[in-house]
Amino acid sequence: GAGVSQTPSNKVTEKGKYVELRCDPISGHTALYWYRQSLGQGPEFLIYFQGTGAADDSGLPNDRFFAVRPEGSVSTLKIQRTERGDSAMYLCASSPQGANTGELFFGEGSRLTVL
């Protein structure tokens, strides 16, 4: 399809394990965003890429979280030593420019459950 694709849609892991979440943005979109949404809350900003570089990573909660976008397209969010508090829906969005001037196109999310 032509939309933002996120895999896996659901991930269940055990505390302490390593997790990777993948985002495939809309072709040609230079801006890519990761958000985290807990139940009953609004999306919380994690990191924003413009091309290959992280333009703003101020939302990453600690150094267990890391994201890459090596070729300016697909992005991977990596979480080390997962904790139960990391359980949430992780949302990816892309935009042809930045969010200031245009809408964000969101994927359906990856639901992470840490047991």
Place this chain on the structure above:
Amino acid sequence: AQSVAQPEDQVNVAEGNPLTVKCTYSVSGNPYLFWYVQYPNRGLQFLLKYITGDNLVKGSYGFEAEFNKSQTSFHLKKPSALVSDSALYFCAVSGSNQGGKLIFGQGTELSVKP
């Protein structure tokens, strides 16, 4: 620091009646304001935005929003609600010096009854 407040967790409206979902914001510099909608088991969808210009902006599905600078508000409105409008609505803001980072409110659940 930027922030968005949606004071109502839930709004209940009868079909055919007008609806308002409230949003207030705090941002340094000129605000860029957005509304997004989230249907069950679907991704967030863009509804409308205010960047500059006319304070009343029109968006998808008959929705509109009014930017009020003095009240720092950006309430979402629709003249006649449909049952299919029932969903979770999020207000979001970005500052002109923020490089594209959107800050979202907590969300308001809209329920439209027949």
